[in-house]
Amino acid sequence: MLGLAFLVGLSTFAISVLTIDVARDIKQLNSADSDNIQWSLTQAEVEFLEFERDAILASQSDTPDYSLMRREFDIFYSRLDTLSQSGIYADLRREAVFGSSLSTLRGFLDETIPFIDGPDDKLQAELPQIIKRAEELRPIARTLSNSGLTYFASLSDQRRRSLLMTLSELAVAIGLLTLALVTLSLLLNALNKRNRRNMVTARNSQDRTETIINTSLDAVIVTDLSGKVLDYNDAAETIFGYPRDFALGKELGELIVPEKFRDAHTAGMERMRRSGERRVVGQGRVQLEGMRADGSSFPVELALQSASTAEGEIFVAFLRDISARIAADEELIKARDKALESEKAKTNFLATMSHEIRTPLNGLLGTLTLLQDTKLSAKQSTYVSNMEKSGRLLMNHIADVLDITTYDAGKLEARLGPVNLSTLLEDIVSSQSSAAMANGSTLEWGWIGNPVEWIETDKRKIQHILVNLVGNAIKFTHDGRISIESEVSEDASGQKTAHLRVSDSGSGIAPDMLDHIFEDFVTGDASYNRDVGGTGLGLGIVKRFVEALGGRVQVESSVGTGTQFSVSFPTRIVNRTIRTTADEGKQQSARALDILLVEDNEINQFVAQEMLQKAGHEVTTADNGEIGVELAHAHCFDLIFMDISMPVMDGREATRTIRAGNGASHAAPIVALTANVLPQEHEAFLLDGMNDLVTKPLSADALAQITNKWGTVAPVKTKPASNNLISGDHFTEMRDMIGPEQHKKLFQRVSGELKDFVAAHTTPAEDALPELAKAAHKIAGGAAAIGALDVADRLRYIETAAKSGELPTVTGEISALPEVWSRTMNEFNARNT
Known part of the structure; x- marks a missing residue:
């Protein structure tokens, strides 16, 4: 129907345009007969010939009268001027033959004017040349006339053909219009029947829509542009408490918007009516507050859409009571916050307990070290050695727990550097061979494929991974064989991957344990009379360390046959690191130092003082940071050992105070004594102005390395x-x-x-x-x-x-x-x- 209506309109428009064209063409044809266009063209040639004739007669007369010749010249000049200036001949002048002829004749007139307008004697003298030139231009005058006549004759034919074409098109348009009108009338009749059917369908659809809206669990409220309620379903009655008859015709803001938000609602409606700005309409679901009939507020979820109707624009609001969901979300948030607080408390507890356990353990291990340097009987030496081993084992367990906490907090980062893998494996085999031999087992290592000595990885983590895996293999292997295999492979893109495999011929792992072997506190034998000990943290730490390196760890095992752990991680081959001799010189250039030891724990203070004095250094002690600052200000020390956690003034504040002042030791190297092994804490110590740190428990070797390192600083x-x-x-x-x-x-x-x-x-x-x-x-x-x-x-x-x-x-x-x-x-x- 739209197509036919368009065709009717187009045909009507075409007929109107064609009618105008026909009228214009007829008018042009009629006016062409009344114009003197063609006469002027032929008359131009006649005037030229008459001028030529009068010139010849004047030249043949004994008493010539030049006035007649001058008059004919002026007439011819005027005729040519009309042909040159008149708009009627504008298109003709663009014709090449006519334009060239006209230009030539104009040139003749311009050349002749001085003689025509001059004295008779000069005209008489020039007359033969004028006649000769006129004779030569006679064909040009004829060409001018004929080309003009030919052009206008052709133009008349063209206009007649155009008129005929326009009349034909007009006839076709009228025919199409007649056909379109007939077809349109037939179609309108068919559409009328269809519309009657559609009205019945629409009425049925409206009934279904009303049924759906009324059975919806969400409130559906329809309003007009002024905010008056036009429709209000059953769910709205239930949610807001207003009966439908009461709600219809009421202003929506007064009905369901809480009083504290009513001004903002009114301003928004006014803004929308005034400028058309819409901040909620069509924006999906938004959370707001609604008001019930009893005046109570509750959270609602609103989706607002607009629609155009015959009565104007309407707005359909879908509202859902989300009180129960909000309450559930609040409970969930409380549970989450409680869990986060618990996790933070656990981390703080572990950090605090680490320090509290390491402090007395440092005193214990340090005292045992001092005790070993005294004269002891064989039995006493055994007792001391066993105590030291137990203390070291306890220290390792503490480190394991902190490593797990650090990883779970997302702060366990890989510290990549050049590592000689062969040297690392040799050191591990050397340190673990005695334990393997005690179980009657052999421990060996080797390369698969070409050896790759230097790779980039985290040496400490790789060492920890292998020590745990090898230690496990030794514990569960008796009279057997343990091997470490290493390999570096390369994929098609050039990415290098390091592979480490620890295999043993031990008792193996039960199939039901393989899926849990990397979980914390899981051991192969949980009974009280088990043959081997351990906390069950080792493999959990292995998995965390491997993942921190971007790799993976796998296990294959068969009960009674043995177990193989496979570790793979990305790496790259690096150049061999050549150790400079500067550090070696430091080790040989140690001197007796004047040292300030700031430590609040009496046992740790005693142990560190004894170790330093035994190494030949002079030691001054301070029980807290405040005393340490006073001593450092008054005396120039070669080196300051500064505990971190102390009463009155902690080590970090003491360090900042020493560095900020102008005391005698403000430039002395300061080394932190800390039981906190978290990397971010180490960085904080350095930013405070400390130069180095020693992790508790202290050992004579660790203190000697520090004194040798900083003892050369003068x-x-x-x-x-x-x-x-x-x-x-x-x-x-x-x-x-x-x-x-x-x-x-x-x-x-x-x-x-x-x-x-x-x-x-x-x-x-x-x-x-x-x-x-x-x-x-x-x-x-x-x-x-x-x-x-x-x-x-x-x-x-x-x-x-x-x-x-x-x-x-x-x-x-x-x-x-x-x-x-x-x-x-x-x-x-x-x-x-």
Whole structure:
């Protein structure tokens, strides 16, 4: 029907246009007969010939009268001017032949005008040439006339053909219009019948829709643009408490919107009516508050849509009472928060218990170490050795629990670095061989395929994984064989994968235990009379460590035959790490140090003091951080050991106070004594100004390494040499300890502080030297902490010069810092590639 209506309209429009065209063409044909267009063209040639004739007669007369010739010339000139200027001949002038002829004749007229308008004697003298030129142009005049006549004759024929075509099209359009009108009348009759059927169908559909709405569990409320309620289903009566008859015609805001939101609702309706802005309509489900008939508020979920009707725009609101769901969500949130608080409490408890257990355990193990150095009988030595083994085992269990907590908190990160896999496996076999031999078993290792010595991985985690797997294999294998196999494979994309397999010929694992073997506190034998011990945490930690490396661990076992654990993780082959001799020299250059020991635990203080004094060092003790700060301010110590958790003032605050002051030991190396082994805590210690840390329980070897490492650090007396930008071993140790990302952040932080320092003190004043010295000291501590030795030494040199008032030296050294730091960063970037 729409198509036919369009056709009727199009035909009507076409007939109107064609009628206008016919009228225009007829008018043009009629006007063409009355115009003098063709006459003017022929008359132009006649006027030219008459001019030529009068010129010839004048030349033949003894008493010539030039007035007649001049009159004919003017008439011909006027005729040509009409042909050149009149709009009637505009299209004709664009014809090549006519335009060329007209131009030629115009040129003749322009050449002749000076003589025609001049004196008779000059005209008489030029007359022969004018006649000759006119004779030559006579064909041009004829061509001008004929081309014009031909053009207008052709144009008349074209107009007659156009009129005939227009009349034909008009006849076709009238025919189409007649056909369309007949067809349309037939179609309208058919559509009328269909509409009557559709009305019946629509009425039935409306009845079904009303039934669905009235049986819906959601409230359905229909309003007009002013907010008046037009429809209101049964669910709305149940939810809001208003009967349908009462609700119809009421304003929606007054009916179900709580009073505190009513102004906002009214403003929103007004805004929508005024500007058409809609913030809720068509936006899906939104949560709001509704009001019942008794005035109580409750949460509802609203979906609002609009529709256009014959009476205007209407809005359909679907509302659901979500009170029960909100209550359930609140209970769920409370349960979640309670679980998070419980998890946090567990983590805090483990961290606290770790410290509390490690502190007395440190005293126990340290005292046992001191006791072993005394004269003991064979039985006493056995007792002491057994006690130490039990203490070390307890310490390992504590470390396992902390590793699990760290992993579950998402903070167990891989600290990648170059590792000699062969050396690592040799060390593990060497350390575990005696335990295997005690069970009558052999322990061996080897490569599958070509050996790959140096790979990138986390040495500590790999070592922990293998020690747990090998330890398990030894415990469950008697008079058998245990082997470690290593392999590095490469896939099609070039990705390297390291494979480690620990196989044994032991008792094997029952099939029903294989799915649970990596769960915490699961052991192969849970009975009280089991042959082997253990907490059941080892394999759980293995799985966590392997996943932290981005790998996976699998197990295959057969009861009575043996077990094989397979570990695979991504890696890459790296160049061999060559150990510099700088660190070796440190080990040989230790000297007796003047040490401040800040430790609140009497036993730990006693053990550490005894170990340090036994190594030949002079030790001053302090029971808390406040006393330590006072001693450090009054006396210049070579090295300060600082416990972290202490009363009055903890170790971190004490360190910050020492570094911020200008005491005698403000530049001394400070080493943290801590039972907290979490990496993020280690980073915090370094940011506080500490240079290193020792994890409890303390051992003589660990203390000796620290004293050897920092015992060579002496006060800067002369300008340092620029040949030791970054300490290689310190760089590696620091990166392994806090991770590559945190290590990089430390460098970036020092870089920012150094740039600010240089910018602030480019041209220092003499009275600003004390503050400059403090700033240089602070940044020197951070630079030393990250291993940037050259920059640290230069900053200490600047500090010393500033304290001595040597302004030119300070200015020169500060100007050199950017170049030194640039080379330091280049070396840092090279070490991280």
